[in-house]
Amino acid sequence: MKKIVRISVTTLSLLFGFSLVTGAIAYGISSSENVVYYDAGMTSIVEHSKTAYETNENGQTFGSGKDVIYPEDLPDLISVVGDSGKKGYICSSELIGDAPSSLEEAVKIHEANNSGVYTPKVYNVYESDGKTIIDTFTETHIETLE
């Protein structure tokens, strides 16, 4: 009888300990999956970045675009490592670029990307003054999965 009680208590205790740890880890993992929603009016829930960037003598902000969600929160000059390995900055507005003006234009871009005729964009890499060119930064050919 004592043996049965001991085995039962041991089994239940093992299960309790197992559940305690796996449950806690599973909760931690599921809690870290943030899903952020926006309403139909595009009122954002994510706050705008409050990063205080450095400013050069020409009034341009410069720094990393790390963790920035809204393009308007990017610094004017975003830090890059150029084609020859030099650290510098490219214009964030050039990097993000203008959006197509129509759906037709977007589809043409898609067709051009997938035609095998790809001309990568090349950006000037500047010192933090936004004027002195020290390198280039070349975009890389993309691979699209649909």
Place this chain on the structure above:
Amino acid sequence: MECKIVFSSLKSVLCGALIGAVCFVSPISANAGSVSNGASSAMSAYGHNYTAYNTSITGKLNNSKFARAYTNINAGENLPGGYMGVKPMLYYSDGSLWVAGDWDYSSSNSSGMGVGVSRSGFSGTPSIYSQGYARIWMGTGYWTYGTFIAPTLNDYTV
């Protein structure tokens, strides 16, 4: 006798906890440093719902190290061409942009797309993360926004 049972139970609880921790952490550790996904962001626009997220991958292929970034967007329904666009980017962990791809847009009757950029043949084992930008059609133009960061990786062993 009661003390013995309580002590034995505590030992069992600890053993169970240890087994649970090992069972759960082992597969995570095995994959750590090779693939990471950023949190998803969900948007509603022009009567459609979109989810976008970024993926970072590092590894070794044919004995050559590679790093890759994917920016993904899904609508969950087939949409006309051009409704979605993404631009993937790969960063060094210090925040400097390392690799950027161009924008690509969805083709006709597409429900989602993933666009990737890769870099290989580099020296060292750089710590990298990825973040991209997405565009969704708003009826008269596009709205552009960034995905959340897919966490830093630096494991190139597999």
